[in-house]
Amino acid sequence: MSNGLQMGENRWVSGAPGGGEETGGHGIVPVEVEGDLKKDAPLAKLVWFKSGGKADWLFEPANLEDLTNFLSALEPGTPVMALGLGSNLIIRDGGVPGVVVRLGKPFSTVEVKRDNVIECGGGAPGILVASAARDAGIAGLEFLRGIPGTVGGFVRMNGGAYGREVADILVDCDVVMPNGAFLTLPVGDLEYSYRHSRLTEGTIVVAARFKGEPGDPEVIGAEMDRIAEERENSQPLRTKTGGSTFKNPPGTSAWKLVDEAGCRGLKMGGAQVSEKHTNFLINTGDATSSDIEGLGEEVRRRVSEKTGVALEWEIKRVGRP
Numbered sequence: 017m018s019n020g021l022q023m024g025e026n027r028w029v030s031g032a033p034g035g036g037e038e039t040g041g042h043g044i045v046p047v048e049v050e051g052d053l054k055k056d057a058p059l060a061k062l063v064w065f066k067s068g069g070k071a072d073w074l075f076e077p078a079n080l081e082d083l084t085n086f087l088s089a090l091e092p093g094t095p096v097m098a099l100g101l102g103s104n105l106i107i108r109d110g111g112v113p114g115v116v117v118r119l120g121k122p123f124s125t126v127e128v129k130r131d132n133v134i135e136c137g138g139g140a141p142g143i144l145v146a147s148a149a150r151d152a153g154i155a156g157l158e159f160l161r162g163i164p165g166t167v168g169g170f171v172r173m174n175g176g177a178y179g180r181e182v183a184d185i186l187v188d189c190d191v192v193m194p195n196g197a198f199l200t201l202p203v204g205d206l207e208y209s210y211r212h213s214r215l216t217e218g219t220i221v222v223a224a225r226f227k228g229e230p231g232d233p234e235v236i237g238a239e240m241d242r243i244a245e246e247r248e249n250s251q252p253l254r255t256k257t258g259g260s261t262f263k264n265p266p267g268t269s270a271w272k273l274v275d276e277a278g279c280r281g282l283k284m285g286g287a288q289v290s291e292k293h294t295n296f297l298i299n300t301g302d303a304t305s306s307d308i309e310g311l312g313e314e315v316r317r318r319v320s321e322k323t324g325v326a327l328e329w330e331i332k333r334v335g336r337p
Contacts, residue, residue, distance in 0.1 A: 047089035050078035059107045059116065062099060064164075066256045068107025068305045069335060071116040079122050080198075080222060088196025090115065096194040096218040097334060100166030101141060104173075104259045109305045110336025117220055119168060128152040132229055133187060138168030138222040142175075145226070146240055155231025156185055158239040162247055164259055168221035173332075174208045178243055183208040187225040194218035211263055211330055252290045256299035261312055262327040270327055271295035274315055277322040284311035297331075309333055 057074035060066050077083035087096065095114030099105075119139030126148040127135045134154065136145050142160035145167065149157040162177035163170050171189050174182050186203040193199065193216075207214040215221070247253060262270040274280070274294040282289045286303030289311065290296040297308055316327045 047086055049075070049086055050082045051086075052076040057116070059099070059102075059112065062118070063102030063105050063107055063258075064256060065106060065258050065299050065303070065305065065308060067109075067299055067303055067308060069109050069111030071112045073115045074118060075115055076118045076120045077122070080192075083117065083220070083222070084192055084196045084198055086196070087117075087192060087194060090194075090196075092195070094194075096220070098138075098168055098172075098220040100139065100169040101164065103164040104169065104331050106258065106305050106309055106331055106333040108309070108333065108335035108337050112335040119166070119220070119222065123168075123222060124166075128154070129225070132227055134226045134228070136167045136224055136226065138166065138171075138190075138220065138224070140167045141165070142167070142170065149226075149228055150233050150236040150240060153231055153233050153236070154228035155236050156180075156228035157226055158236055158243060161240040162243045167224050171206075171221045171224050172213055172215050172219075173211050174206075174213055175211070178246075181208075181210075182226075185226040185228060187227050189224040190222050191215065192220045192222055250293055252292045252296050252298055255290070256301075256303075257290070257296050258308075258331050260295050260330050261297050262295055262316075263330045265325050265327070268325075269295070270330075273319045273323050273325055273327065277315070277318040279315045279318055282311065282315065284314060287311040289315060305335075306337070 054074045057071045059071050060068050075086060077086065097112060097116050099116050099118045119137070123137035123139035125137045126140050126144055128148060129135050132154045134145060134149055134157065142163040142165060146157050146161040159176065159178045159180040163175045165175060169175065170182050171186065176182065183203065188200055188202045190198065190200050264270050271294045274289065279289050280294050281291050285307030286300050287307040288298050288300050290298050297311055299308065312329065319325055319327050
């Protein structure tokens with residue numbers, strides 16, 4: 017079978033149920049796809065750190081029906097992972113088992129609805145959502161300008177910035193379960209807490225609705241510009257990074273603890289703690305994912321030794337070591 021199928025082709029993807037060497041222990045049952053399906057697909061170029069291994073399978077569905085049909089035909093138990101912009105993510109060097117689902121342009125729509133509601137596809141980036149809200153005179157979504165990810169990612173993790181989080185604005189979301197089942201979940205069902213929801217592993221957020229309030233587009237735009245400038249001035253945005261590495265412990269900031277532990281500029285292989293913002297790890301050029309994750313663990317060790325605080329990872333780490 018070829019490694020890549022072109023968008024729009026109807027091709028059969030075969031693999032004996034029960035898995036085998038071809039799929040790393042997880043079979044892809046025969047199913048027609050309209051979208052793009054690749055075997056042994058490199059993922060490094062799709063994530064901000066520009067490191068890591070391959071996906072056993074990478075699927076970019078053509079539409080919602082294509083996604084639900086594909087997932088419903090998978091062998092039960094096949095791992096499924098959604099991939100957005102690839103920020104806030106370490107793909108380990110051994111690659112990702114099962115299927116990685118990447119929501120592309122068909123899932124990147126943003127539509128203004130009644131009553132200051134914005135309906136967004138799971139693949140829509142935060143800046144696009146914030147800009148659409150600004151143009152429609154809807155306030156309260158400006159902070160999404162400061163989240164470097166897609167709707168699917170920040171709905172899953174209750175993403176936040178500049179004093180607000182997704183829990184403040186979400187009405188409900190549409191999800192597809194790993195078995196292909198489609199559900200609409202109100203915000204209360206997600207049981208949000210800090211950078212966490214009850215969405216299970218493999219659940220893919222395909223759409224969400226956010227509610228703001230009436231506002232002046234000029235005022236909204238000025239706040240978005242302020243957020244953009246603050247990020248540019250304080251974060252290493254022009255490097256290979258992954259966003260905030262650790263969750264902020266109650267009552268303090270992770271970057272302060274990292275700094276107090278003497279980790280500013282600390283290196284491991286090609287990975288380094290940012291000099292500009294110590295809660296960011298960067299790939300200086302040739303870092304492996306093992307370098308990056310190992311450096312993060314060394315920072316956690318030093319912070320714990322110095323302050324007694326056990327930092328929790330905010331960046332998601334996935335795949336085989």
